[in-house]
Amino acid sequence: MTTPVRIHADVDQPDKLLGPFTFRQLVIVGATALGLYVIWAVTRAVVPPLMFFAGAVPIAALVTVAVLTRRDGLFADQLLGAAIAHRTRPRHLAAVPDGLDGRFAVAPRWATDRVLRGTRRAPVPAALSARALRLPREVTGASAGIGVVDLGADGLAVIATASTLNLALRSPAEQDSLVAALGGWLHTLRQPVQILIRSARLDLTAHLDRLHTAAHEMSPDLAAAAREHAEHLRELVTDEALTHRHVLLVWREPIPATSGRSPMATLAGLLPGRARPRGPASPAARRAAESRLLRRVSEATDLLAPLGVTVTALDPVQASAVLADCCDPSRLVPATADVAGPDAIITAHHPETIDTVLPTDPTDQTRFGPESLTIGTRHLEVGSEWVTTLAVTGYPREVGAGWLAPLLSHPGRVDVALHIDPVDPATAATRLRRQSARFESSRLHDARHHRPTDPAVEVAAEDAADLAARVARAEARLFRVGLYLTVHADSEADLADEVAAVRALAAGLLVDTCPVTYRQVHGWVTTLPLGLDLIGMHRTFDTGGLAAAVPFDSPQLPAPDPVEVTRPRGVLYGRDAAGGLMFVDRFAAGIDNHNMVVLGRSGAGKSFLVKTEILRSLYRGIEQIIIDPEDEYRRLADAVGGIRIPLGVPGWRLNPFDLDLHTSPEGRRTAPRDALTRRKLFLHTLIQAMLGEHTPARRAALDTALTATWTAAGITGDPATWTRPAPTLSDLREHLAASRTPAGDELAAALRPYTGEGSYAGLLDGPTTITPHGPLVVFSLREVPDELRTIATVLVLDATWRHISNPATRRPRMVTVDEAWLALRQHAGAEFLFQAAKRFRKYWAGLTLATQDCADVLSTDLGRAIMANAATQILLRQAPSAIDEVAGAFKLSDGEKQFLLSAAQGNGLVAVGGGTDRAVFGSLASPREYALITTDPSELTTTTDDYDSDTDIDLTALPRLTGPTTGNSDLDTEPDQDVFIDVQDTA
Numbered sequence: 001m002t003t004p005v006r007i008h009a010d011v012d013q014p015d016k017l018l019g020p021f022t023f024r025q026l027v028i029v030g031a032t033a034l035g036l037y038v039i040w041a042v043t044r045a046v047v048p049p050l051m052f053f054a055g056a057v058p059i060a061a062l063v064t065v066a067v068l069t070r071r072d073g074l075f076a077d078q079l080l081g082a083a084i085a086h087r088t089r090p091r092h093l094a095a096v097p098d099g100l101d102g103r104f105a106v107a108p109r110w111a112t113d114r115v116l117r118g119t120r121r122a123p124v125p126a127a128l129s130a131r132a133l134r135l136p137r138e139v140t141g142a143s144a145g146i147g148v149v150d151l152g153a154d155g156l157a158v159i160a161t162a163s164t165l166n167l168a169l170r171s172p173a174e175q176d177s178l179v180a181a182l183g184g185w186l187h188t189l190r191q192p193v194q195i196l197i198r199s200a201r202l203d204l205t206a207h208l209d210r211l212h213t214a215a216h217e218m219s220p221d222l223a224a225a226a227r228e229h230a231e232h233l234r235e236l237v238t239d240e241a242l243t244h245r246h247v248l249l250v251w252r253e254p255i256p257a258t259s260g261r262s263p264m265a266t267l268a269g270l271l272p273g274r275a276r277p278r279g280p281a282s283p284a285a286r287r288a289a290e291s292r293l294l295r296r297v298s299e300a301t302d303l304l305a306p307l308g309v310t311v312t313a314l315d316p317v318q319a320s321a322v323l324a325d326c327c328d329p330s331r332l333v334p335a336t337a338d339v340a341g342p343d344a345i346i347t348a349h350h351p352e353t354i355d356t357v358l359p360t361d362p363t364d365q366t367r368f369g370p371e372s373l374t375i376g377t378r379h380l381e382v383g384s385e386w387v388t389t390l391a392v393t394g395y396p397r398e399v400g401a402g403w404l405a406p407l408l409s410h411p412g413r414v415d416v417a418l419h420i421d422p423v424d425p426a427t428a429a430t431r432l433r434r435q436s437a438r439f440e441s442s443r444l445h446d447a448r449h450h451r452p453t454d455p456a457v458e459v460a461a462e463d464a465a466d467l468a469a470r471v472a473r474a475e476a477r478l479f480r481v482g483l484y485l486t487v488h489a490d491s492e493a494d495l496a497d498e499v500a501a502v503r504a505l506a507a508g509l510l511v512d513t514c515p516v517t518y519r520q521v522h523g524w525v526t527t528l529p530l531g532l533d534l535i536g537m538h539r540t541f542d543t544g545g546l547a548a549a550v551p552f553d554s555p556q557l558p559a560p561d562p563v564e565v566t567r568p569r570g571v572l573y574g575r576d577a578a579g580g581l582m583f584v585d586r587f588a589a590g591i592d593n594h595n596m597v598v599l600g601r602s603g604a605g606k607s608f609l610v611k612t613e614i615l616r617s618l619y620r621g622i623e624q625i626i627i628d629p630e631d632e633y634r635r636l637a638d639a640v641g642g643i644r645i646p647l648g649v650p651g652w653r654l655n656p657f658d659l660d661l662h663t664s665p666e667g668r669r670t671a672p673r674d675a676l677t678r679r680k681l682f683l684h685t686l687i688q689a690m691l692g693e694h695t696p697a698r699r700a701a702l703d704t705a706l707t708a709t710w711t712a713a714g715i716t717g718d719p720a721t722w723t724r725p726a727p728t729l730s731d732l733r734e735h736l737a738a739s740r741t742p743a744g745d746e747l748a749a750a751l752r753p754y755t756g757e758g759s760y761a762g763l764l765d766g767p768t769t770i771t772p773h774g775p776l777v778v779f780s781l782r783e784v785p786d787e788l789r790t791i792a793t794v795l796v797l798d799a800t801w802r803h804i805s806n807p808a809t810r811r812p813r814m815v816t817v818d819e820a821w822l823a824l825r826q827h828a829g830a831e832f833l834f835q836a837a838k839r840f841r842k843y844w845a846g847l848t849l850a851t852q853d854c855a856d857v858l859s860t861d862l863g864r865a866i867m868a869n870a871a872t873q874i875l876l877r878q879a880p881s882a883i884d885e886v887a888g889a890f891k892l893s894d895g896e897k898q899f900l901l902s903a904a905q906g907n908g909l910v911a912v913g914g915g916t917d918r919a920v921f922g923s924l925a926s927p928r929e930y931a932l933i934t935t936d937p938s939e940l941t942t943t944t945d946d947y948d949s950d951t952d953i954d955l956t957a958l959p960r961l962t963g964p965t966t967g968n969s970d971l972d973t974e975p976d977q978d979v980f981i982d983v984q985d986t987a
Contacts, residue, residue: 009459039052082518083518093375136149147320161312162310171894183546185303189420190422191252193250193296193420195250201243206567211229214619222619236581247554255289297311375521377518390515390516395510401548412489414487420481425477432468482533555920569583571613593846595869598874605877606850609874612933623775623814626818627779647763680703680706686791702736708735800815801832813843813846814846817833820851830866854882875908877903877905
């Protein structure tokens, strides 16, 4: 259990001067009494005293009750003022089309439809402007390429995205350490900052659209699986509110202004008390404010990095996109809107998030506003979405680390805005001394008149004294904190249910909430990433209580691109701990390489997960090459029309003497300039793996025999000879025997089992009979004897390498090595995998290693280097004997270790990008996918007959990833700077 942290009582509550009345209440009551006296003095000559008192007493009683009654965070008189202002302002507004004024504004279709159905709504709403909502005027670029939001009279703001932490995977000691480190960042704050945890609805329309479109270019079996997968996703979207959470940090800087009315001034008094007679700021003042903002972003980046929180400031285009989505959350079209059935072609109809061209006209002020706005007493209709904002008014007395986590991970769409305003230590000390004196005075006053002590005053007095002492000793700082929750729903009934659920959850945490009645516009804008707190319901926190909230906590992986946070790309891996969907794109631009490692004990679900990714990557047009030691991928290959190459079966052979020749689609043949030298070096490596370590004499004899073997076949350093038939291993053995040297005779004798009529000759002695080309190629090694398993793996890796390095057929590829420990236990196999892990990125390819023997992988330098060169890492359930070694290699926390020891089958940890951000996930497959990829023997007995076929079917063309086939823009276009030369056919 984590160390409990105290949240102090509200030390800023007003002092009660006379009975239950505070200074403000006494002023209102006194003003009312004075007004009544004046009226009496004026009218006493004509109004009888009894009649006057009959009218004055109810008025005085009403005023007294109003100033003493609190509702929804306000006293009744304040709430009455807000209600009057609400009733006197326009409540139905629509965006003004370009070139028109408010008188000709066209109401949204959904609004007019409701009018036709008889609802009480204005047929043509009033004009809506960004000014009315205090929304940003424009986004410009600062000197560092950071987007700066122009808030008019409220200054400038900068938005940054922050990665998340997963407290559920940390031990109590680690959580306490994290809270202490977060408190160190809070101590450095000198200006207000807003932390917004935004819950965005996933829009799978484009993803489903790509699946259905790509299915037309697939083989029938694979197309059926792709459509079934799309239908499965559509059902998930229909049945559940799938969301993704991301954290935004917002800093705001006021800037001096001249005279004139603020561009953020209210429209028709929509937001009272916020308009100020100010004009545009001078360029020098703006540059100074931008400089301060950039400095604050840099400080947060440096100070939060040791916690594992990565802060990235948004550029102008990204900031515009985020603001547009936040200000108009109804712009997304649900994925189910365009899906009529499993065979339907989906067409996305939702508008683009942003223009790529930023506005240059400063009068363009409807850019970030919603399409329409309807203001209710306790809700808003923003476009076609219903929104309610709640303010937190009460907090528990003691909390642990991450006490805010249940609200942050609520399954519904809830935006959580935390406004933090640091209080200067000198100001805090003075204020606390005054408050302590007032509380003590109240206690003495109650004691002198023999009245019971008010418990709230008693607790506040103790906390004020404690805070004053801690501030004086520089042990803590004070912050004025406002916490607000904005709930989103698709209808009024759903909104009521969601609000009830959120308030019940908060009540379970001993957190009091209330709707911001008559101030819903203020509340909604307060939860936008603008750094503005228009509600002002604050509570004083010290460093410990605020740091314990850990607003960066989330069970979901951070999105690689804040613009695409609601539109996932890549492959669906499964569900995350928040109930959402986890998509991973190994070929995304922001990931260092395309490699992945999967570690887990036997039965943890490695093969199931790898097969799921392979199948869904085929939907995206990514070519797959699989090295399968146990023939587990046979059913998958047969079901989708893949090519299965059963090595070890008579007639299937790979000749290690084949040169690295490439044939382009136009028939042009090329080869690396040093192709012959590379082949000789490979044969040195292969024979060493076959026969063991060479002595210098054996190496020299082998090298001489190799040269003689190539020469005898008519192949020399002249590229014109490279198209002639390659020699075989039997030819090499003959030249070794003819050398008549002890080393040559020894090598010839050792090669005898691998040549001619030897026991192992069928695998590699003779011309190649395999053409490993196709979107799905499976090299099955089950029939290969155990003594040849490592050699076969090296041969397959070599053939795969030559295929991938062909510049004429460049396309995204994935090479999967299942049970990789078989290759890693031999130096030659480990060296090949190490080179592949380092160089595959240059060929637009990714390496996937799956193994259950973690000790063999992590016990060697090459194995650890391969793991380090995998940007995507997946850890499934681990054995207790291996967990310490795995934890040391991947720097796991104690909480992550405990999770991996008890994880259910198919559940694990995933880290993307090689960082420390890890998330829990569980594998997810549709029924058809499950039938194709399951490895449970009890289930396979019922389906063996359906997939037991030795016939290899050619796979039809698959769709390719969007973009040129010569590589990604962020990748090297030339693999290792190889020089390719034309090869003439002289055979």
